[in-house]
Amino acid sequence: MAQIDIDMFAAQRRGNWVRLRTLVILRWFAVAGQITALFVATQVFGLVLEVGLAAMTIGASVIGNLFAMFVFAENKRLSALEATLMLVFDILQLGVLLYLTGGLNNPFALLLLAPVTIGATVLPFRHSALLGGLTMLVMTLLVRFHVDILAPGGTPLALPDLFLFGSWAALMIGVLFQGLYARQITTETNSMREALVATQMALAREQKLTDLGGVVAAAAHELGTPLATIKLVSGELMDELSDRPELLEDVTLIREQADRCRDIMRSMGRAGKDDLHLRQAPLETVVQEAAEPHINRGKEVRFALVPMGSSDTSQPQIYRRPEIVHGLRNLVQNAVDFAQTTVRIEMSWSQSSIVVRISDDGEGFPSSVIGRIGDPFVRARRRDDVRTSRPGYDGMGLGLFIAKTLLERSGATLRFANGGGRSLSGKTGGAIVAVEWPRAALDARLSGDGAGLGENEQITE
Known part of the structure; x- marks a missing residue:
């Protein structure tokens, strides 16, 4: 994540x-x-103008x-200072031209807004503020200071x-x-662009890990x-x-190394197995896989299955998509980071939907940002008086944006809320994130892929 932040900072500098x-x-x-216009x-x-000086x-x-x-x-790329100097020249040139052609009485004074808009779009704030102040x-x-435009009769x-003041006020x-709008x-x-790039990087990394797991599992199977x-x-x-005995020692070493290779490939196969059956798994298995890296981080993570309909008690068989695993993992990480002692993950389903609800017993989402959660670079979650318990960590910016983007890509809808007096530790607060999918978009059995998977395909060159 630090490397991503560095790359984004560099991208932002290049964007300026x-x-x-x-x-x-x-x-x-x-x-x-x-x-x-002069012609x-x-x-x-x-009209009578100072044509020579204007030219x-x-x-x-x-x-x-x-x-x-x-x-x-x-194709030279201008630095912020070089671009600022060019725009300063344009402002001064247009200012002198307006001075020679009636000042703010000239309707083309509106064009002074152009360099300000360009500066606000491509320059750092201090440079664009300088351009705005100069304008x-x-x-x-x-x-006050300008050369009057004269009509053909010399008027x-x-x-x-009053109108001149109104023009000045409108231009200001x-x-x-x-400037602020641009x-x-x-x-x-x-x-948003940088956050989407980070999201694509996260998804690509998760996909590479999934593909690597399949290759490792196939190698373990074929080398057996x-x-x-x-x-x-x-x-x-x-x-x-x-x-x-001189040859027996060598043969014994060969046998021992073969056993060692078998054990290595067996462990690698367990870690990366991705055959056709495990491309889909029960809902609980997928959620536990997503939460696994954060289970032993000093907070208790509880799992609960809560079927929403009494007529459908069988657990859904869902697809193990990288975006689902990585998105849920980011949500669990955020909950574990801010929980006091406990994180609860509830999985529920009905005939029409599948819901994963992640809640913690922390301080909850601040009311000032709860409406903007999921936007990139929303930083603060905790209040200032409790932020010192996690020095150097602001949280819930890019990670939640990545999770929200990936899960929405899989068809999910996310809702963020606070638990009020229902926090797990009995205290007020506690953040809640509910992820809901239409069951038809996630349940492999409803799409006809839940049965009859057949044998694994042999890898051939």
């Missing part, structure tokens, strides 16, 4: 980089729009783009003071809202016959070489 080519293309669009204002509407300001962007294109590689400063200065074109609010959406998107033959032949040689 932007290609130089992207900003160059956006700047070319801006230059084309500025030239078009239409002067040639179509006959020089636009030319500064052109020179900046050409410099970037010829000096740097087209607000430029807007405020443009209210200045200016908004009434727009900077704040647009920042929040980008952060959530990046967090040749090892038995070696043992039999070595036994006969020992009888024939009883009068030749």
Whole structure:
């Protein structure tokens, strides 16, 4: 998990980089729009502007783009500082152009929001905050300081003071809202993407372990016959070489090593057996397999079978899918981590559903986060006054997200709640996680796979 966290941090840093080519293309669009607006204002509407100075300001962007294109590689990735400096240049260039063309009386002042939005999307918070502050400063200065636009008759074109103030206030609010909105959406998107990558890694690891178990079991099965033959032949040689101790010692060693290989393969076969019959197992077996790594961690883990219908007492035969095992294992781990003494796992079923209910006697889920449990990187579960009992561990962030994602992938629905006064130790609190599947999605017998599995297939090259 530490390696995953490191990889995610690196991915997040890479996500804060932007290609130089992207900003160059956006700047070319801006230059084309500025030239078009200047041409239409002067040639179509006959407005009197500082055309020479405005053209020089636009030319500064052109020179900046050409410099970037010829000096740097087209696929160069900008660091946060480099991208910030480019966007600062764009804000100042547009600010100067607006100063020469009426300030906030110019409706194109709205374009000052563009660099702020880009910065909030691709830059760290302090850099995007710097861009937002600079933009607000430029807007405020443009209210007082600007060159008026003159109509063909020489009349200045200016908004009434009330409308000018309203434009300034709207743009200031727009900077704040647009920046925070883009920042929040980008952060959530990046967090979800990184959490999904971690989920895929966890599922791939579980699938590899399952596949490896099958290979080990097949090897143990196939090597049993040749090892038995070696043992039999070595036994006969020992009888024939009883009068030749120098050879008898070697044959005895061969027999002992054959026995050792048999014991190793037998233990490996038990650990990784994955024949056709064990691709599905009773509900209790699968749940106990998921909880096994956390049974001997100093907390008592209790299992209980509670059929919901009296007419159906036979335990469901469910598929041993990696996502089910790994998802339940994460939930059990979370319960054991935060339990005081006991974790209870109840398995129940009816004709229409299968439910696994995991509860502990800990402090329960805080009311402030219970509605967001299952989102990636929801950190705190315990209150501050009890968090010191587990120093260095915040919990219930990525692990619960992975569990929720994997179990929902298998068709399950998860519900998180607190036990109130029904905690196992008699105290108030206690977290409860209920995982419910439609029985048709999990019961192998309902899909026709529960009987007549046939013989194991022989592995051939």
